[in-house]
Amino acid sequence: MPSTAIIGAGIGGIATAVRLAVAGHRVVVFEAQESFGGKMHQLELPGGYRFDGGPSLFTLPHLVDELFRLAGRRPADYFRYQRLDPITEYFFADGTRVTAWADEKKFAREVEEKLNVPAADVLAFLARSGRAYDATAGTFLQKSLHKAGTYLSPEVLKALAALPQLGLTSTMHQRHEAAFSDPRLVQLFDRFATYNGSDPYQAPATLSMIPHLEHGIGAFYPEGGIYAIAQSLVRLAEELGVEFRYNEPVREITTENGRVTGLRTDQDTYPFGQVVSNMDVVPTYRHLLPTQPAPERTLSQPRSSSALIFYWGIARRFSELGVHNIFFSEDYKREFEAIFQEQTVSSDPTVYVNITSGHTPTDAPEGHENWFVMVNVPHDQGQDWPALVAQTRAAVIRRVNRALGTDIGPLIWAEHVWDPPGIAARTSSFGGALYGSSSNNALAAFLRHPNFSRRLKGLYFCGGSVHPGGGIPLCLLSARIVSDLISN
Known part of the structure; x- marks a missing residue:
């Protein structure tokens, strides 16, 4: 053996x-x-709040199911999940709110209604994203790119045929700006660069296939988180x-x-x-x-971004919030310049809030919620993290207060903070970079x-x-x- x-x-x-x-x-x-x-991992805070410590988005669940099937087991005997609908609630700096519904057509109608972008443009973009994913995933994601045999497989011919459409010479932001007339929708799709710790103003347009994972295949919630x-x-x-x-x-x-x-x-x-x-x-x-x-x-490739995470026990429920919530900054380009050029945190960062207690009630006391609050930040290079944590905490509260029309500060009954040095210490991720090297070229x-x-x-x-x-x-x-x- x-x-x-x-x-x-x-x-x-x-x-x-x-x-x-x-x-x-x-x-x-x-x-x-x-x-x-x-x-x-998971963590619990005093007062009965439970949190998933790290990843919060679940896509491609069949990759988990196949492990059980390989072992001759029935996946549902071990692990169950449901498709999320809606996927994400988006709150823009100007007060606009957009719901990303699981159904592509419903989402496209929502965009048309809220952002005045034709639904047909949204559907055409999502279809293009799906075609790019289908053409390339078999080669670039499922096989070693460092073995000669990979390039003799039929999938490679499919991927090579798609190369002109992949946008290797333009950026994600440029592709989204060409596709959509409203800068808010550009910002919505630009944010998918953060799924691998990259900058949409540098990352190749190839990564514009990432939205297909959520909008074409689906986002899911596992029972128990x-x-x-x-x-x-x-x-x-x-x-x-x-x-x-x-x-x-x-x-x-x-x-x-x-x-x-x-x-x-x-x-x-x-x-x-x-x-x-x-x-x-x-x-x-x-x-x-x-x-x-x-x-x-x-080993010297530029690192991906890291995260600054606040785990908050919130003494109230917010019906307007779902599992995934994004509160966008006013100046997205400035935010990424701060992360990747200046190795600091923008004074007005985009805020991601994940709340699981709506699906798993035991994750928070009755009438309360468990907020996993994340901001994209640079990996650790010796920055003054205590100062950045304090600055960012205040900025997060300001951004969320503005969107929700309330002061969440007094509602924070429990708190834990995970910063890049802490991520590096617990997970051995170099500098706390969540994705190793970035995908900015x-x-x-x-x-x-x-x-x-x-x-x-x-x-x-x-x-x-x-x-x-x-x-x-x-x-x-x-x-x-x-x-x-x-x-x-």
């Missing part, structure tokens, strides 16, 4: 463990924290014989004669035929492989670290810092790619 070690019990590591266990491997997962989940994804998959992994060793950080990946031989922790040195790192690729090389040459060009997909080592046999990589990228669906796809590479 082949033996494989996985470093990190984030969603990519858990999914890889399941796939390899199904393939007959003995799998041991080493996790530095006290429990599983990585960014997909996002953390239930990790819970259900860990349960499955344990049933398949995977061993999880918590509170046991890996100190070194051991090597000999150009291949990995196992790993070392404070407890022992363990022999393994394969090692899969679910850690960020930068600390993997810097801390676990200090004597090995590192791919410096890859047309070649970003090819410049991400591959899912395997070119120098060390038996060393593989999964998770948000390597191909195909960050976020729940892409981390699950990285697990599929890694398991295929190991099995083949």
Whole structure:
């Protein structure tokens, strides 16, 4: 029986463990924290408020379902979810409010009514987004871009035929500005760049296919919240014989004669035929492989954005808010300049509020709500985070107060803050960058670290810092790619 070690019990590591266990491997997962989940953890605050700690949006649920089916299980026996309708409530700085309905035609009519953009323009844009996704996902998301065999598959011909339509030479913002007459709708679609920690004013128009995930396929809510994804998959992994060793950080990946031989922790040195790192690729090389040459060009790629998150127990319910809510800033370009050029936080940031207590009532006391409040910020480079946290907290309250017509400050009965240094400390994400490198140029997909080592046999990589990228669906796809590479 082949033996494989996985470093990190984030969603990519858990999914890889399941796939390899199904393939007959003995799998041991080493996790530095006290429990599983990585960014997909949960926390509770005094007063009865529960929060999903990290990811809050769930798309492509079939990628979770397929893990249960691979193991011969019925997905619904472990994990259930429902499609969200509406998906998101948008609050613009001028007071306009737009509801993103799950039905594309209903959403297009909403846009026409509220923003005076023809519904036909919205539907044409979403159809184009869907075509681009269908033409390219099979190559650019589901296979290794660093293996020659990938480019001999039929999907590549499909992707190559779509290249002229992908917008590799223009930016997301330019594409959206050309498609829509109203700057508010441009801002709405520009915000999808943040799904992989990028800047719509720099990121290629290729990323304009991202809205298809929500508007063409759907956004979903798992019963029990996002953390239930990790819970259900860990349960499955344990049933398949995977061993999880918590509170046991890996100190070194051991090597000999150009291949990995196992790993070392404070407890022992363990022999393994394969090692899969679910850690960020930068600390993997810097801390676990200090004597090995590192791919410096890859590791020096510009980092993605990070997040500043306020977890607030709110002593009131707001009927106008849904699961996902966006309060837009007045000057979006200025906001991204602050993040990516000045490495600071705009004085008027866009605010994302996720509220799960409407779907999971036990997440907050009766009459209260659990607000996961997030602002996009730069990754940690030694900024004065206590000052930025205080400044941003005040700006968030001002922005939300203006939109809701009330003072939410006195309603905050419980609070916890997670900033980029805290994200880096808990998850080993370099600088707290949520998605590894940014996607602010047309070649970003090819410049991400591959899912395997070119120098060390038996060393593989999964998770948000390597191909195909960050976020729940892409981390699950990285697990599929890694398991295929190991099995083949």
